[in-house]
Amino acid sequence: MAPRTACFLVIGNEILSGRTQDANVRVLAQALNHQGIRLVEVRVIPDIPAHIITTVNECRARFDLLFTSGGIGPTHDDITAACIAEAFNVPLICHEESFRQLEALFPAGSFNKARQRMAWLPQGAAPIKNSVSTAPGFSLGNVHVMAGVPRIFQAMVSWLIPQLEAGSPLSSVSWYSYDVYEGDLAEPLTTLQHDYPMLDIGSYPFDAGPKRGVALVAKGYDDQAVSHAGAALKHLLQGLGFTPLEGDPPRPNI
Amino acid sequence: MAPRTACFLVIGNEILSGRTQDANVRVLAQALNHQGIRLVEVRVIPDIPAHIITTVNECRARFDLLFTSGGIGPTHDDITAACIAEAFNVPLICHEESFRQLEALFPAGSFNKARQRMAWLPQGAAPIKNSVSTAPGFSLGNVHVMAGVPRIFQAMVSWLIPQLEAGSPLSSVSWYSYDVYEGDLAEPLTTLQHDYPMLDIGSYPFDAGPKRGVALVAKGYDDQAVSHAGAALKHLLQGLGFTPLEGDPPRPNI
Structure with a gap:
């Protein structure tokens, strides 16, 4: 529902x-x-x-x-x-x-x-x-x-x-890497979003002082799909030679 | 205009x-x-x-x-x-x-x-x-x-x-006092807003650690009216026995 x-x-x-x-x-x-x-x-x-x-x-x-x-x-x-x-x-x-x-x-x-x-x-x-x-x-x-x-x-x-009447809570998984740019991830992310149409797959550049990078987030109301998409995000970063770190980057809001 | x-x-x-x-x-x-x-x-x-x-x-x-x-x-x-x-x-x-x-x-x-x-x-x-x-x-x-x-x-x-095409800039004057409550100011503020219908007269409670109070703001595109209304806000606080301080309180956003 x-x-x-x-x-x-x-x-x-x-x-x-x-x-x-x-x-x-x-x-x-x-x-x-x-x-x-x-x-x-x-x-x-x-x-x-x-x-x-x-x-x-x-x-x-x-x-x-x-x-x-x-x-x-x-x-x-x-x-x-x-x-x-x-x-x-x-x-x-x-x-x-x-x-x-x-x-x-x-x-x-x-x-x-x-x-x-x-x-x-x-x-x-x-x-x-x-x-x-x-x-x-x-x-x-x-x-x-x-x-x-x-x-x-x-x-x-x-x-x-x-x-208030409750529904399934929103779940979300985040992985981030330093040094990666959004433009390097765009194509595989598009594929991933197609594979999980019921989820929001987002990419968010961040800037933590001298170091910068991109955070990838999978979010939705289907807990299991979120967890699978999260694993795919991790592998995506690894496959491009970056070190995936779990959670939000040190300064996610910039 | x-x-x-x-x-x-x-x-x-x-x-x-x-x-x-x-x-x-x-x-x-x-x-x-x-x-x-x-x-x-x-x-x-x-x-x-x-x-x-x-x-x-x-x-x-x-x-x-x-x-x-x-x-x-x-x-x-x-x-x-x-x-x-x-x-x-x-x-x-x-x-x-x-x-x-x-x-x-x-x-x-x-x-x-x-x-x-x-x-x-x-x-x-x-x-x-x-x-x-x-x-x-x-x-x-x-x-x-x-x-x-x-x-x-x-x-x-x-x-x-x-x-972009410029208009008159927004001007604004703020006065604040500690210890005062909004409920003590409501009636004179209503009168002041009636006197300056072209301005926004606002009152904003703030909470700066152990001390709290209210900030009063007059804002609008008529510089002279803002300055007159600002003086009235100062007198209002003084008239009730509070010490008016110019500008924004130490933590205006809380």
């Missing part, structure tokens, strides 16, 4: 302006791999209601699951809950349990209107718990709304993802 | 699988800010032809400029040029100048078919130069195709972006 598909919507001007480096895509991707759900697309969009509402409706229809991050705090630029309510055409209502929990947390007099706003969720939403903050994440239909602050996002992902 | 809009398409299974952390969004965002072009959306999509072609056609129609990264090397998963050709409905043809340059670079016998493939560009494309590699970036219409490897991407951005 094909894994269920997911889209991740990062809501935040601060990523688009280059002020902030996103750290959440990787956290969600890895949690979804483990749960056997395929992350098919990520979009980063600004804090503009029409842009958010249109994108939410497009993506919740197109993918099995939609995750969002950002815009759920107490300030004027925190508009995600209101936009989700509008996308689903339901009112924003005070979630009594969340209200009482928030009220209990703040010292007397400081539970002001802005903070009370955090207890207002779209009708029908179920809160997403997290162990580190009062940020009001929630699930509504196939949409899961989480915080943008990475520490809180991570706590929400840890709580939420294991509760 | 409103700044021109841009979309950035990150093409790559390795970002969606969580194997690689994107580093290019921030580089492009900052270069575009400087050139007065507004980055409105980022999408990360997999190496699947139909997905790439549909997204390219949707986004090049919807935004003034479209930038892509990834998928322009010599291997089987490098399919961006072919997809762009299909999106524009033009053939992929051998770009003679690029072919000769590539041929001159490789030792005799190693300029194989896979490497020759890098000289094939969509008809009408103009190469994007870069100082660090042979990766074949190109521009076609309002679409600019660049490499995924960050070092090469950065070299291409440095060459390309200053040649």
Whole structure:
């Protein structure tokens, strides 16, 4: 069975302006791999209601699951809950349990209107718990709304993802060699990809200080096929006279 | 005049699988800010032809400029040029100048078919130069195709972006204080955003080890309005009894 598909919507001007480096895509991707759900697309969009509402409706229809991050705090630029309510055409209502929990947390007099706003969720939403903050994440239909602050996002992902219906986890095997160039591997890799059409066979140049090389990765939801393709990648490097090393290179991200 | 809009398409299974952390969004965002072009959306999509072609056609129609990264090397998963050709409905043809340059670079016998493939560009494309590699970036219409490897991407951005028609650069002022919470600032920030509708007024919690706080940012293409709003942000923090510090907090990304 094909894994269920997911889209991740990062809501935040601060990523688009280059002020902030996103750290959440990787956290969600890895949690979804483990749960056997395929992350098919990520979009980063600004804090503009029409842009958010249109994108939410497009993506919740197109993918099995939609995750969002950002815009759920107490300030004027925190508009995600209101936009989700509008996308689903339901009112924003005070979630009594969340209200009482928030009220209990703040010292007397400081539970002001802005903070009370955090207890207002779209009708029908179920809160997403997290162990580190009062940020009001929630699930509504196939949409899961989480915080943008990475520490809180991570706590929400840890709580939420294991509760979603699981598929076969994504497995992956990597081999790398120094000194090899992608152009030397292109033809045998094409053949290998043809032999394993159900897998992703990828090649990734890396640059680790004075030494550089290429990493080869076989990835997919069929554990046995991944393991066979992995062995073929190793032999491919050996056959060309390079020393295959297992795993990711020292600086896989460059 | 409103700044021109841009979309950035990150093409790559390795970002969606969580194997690689994107580093290019921030580089492009900052270069575009400087050139007065507004980055409105980022999408990360997999190496699947139909997905790439549909997204390219949707986004090049919807935004003034479209930038892509990834998928322009010599291997089987490098399919961006072919997809762009299909999106524009033009053939992929051998770009003679690029072919000769590539041929001159490789030792005799190693300029194989896979490497020759890098000289094939969509008809009408103009190469994007870069100082660090042979990766074949190109521009076609309002679409600019660049490499995924960050070092090469950065070299291409440095060459390309200053040649694009410039608008007023994005200016931005930041003030931050320790100990303050977003919920204490929400009401005056709402008022300030109403006073400066042409700017983005944002508040960003940060967590710098044992100390935490909030950063306030005013951003926009009207330099004078940004400077006035910046002064207002400083006074806002002072008025609540906090010490305003100029610039970004020690760890703005957390």
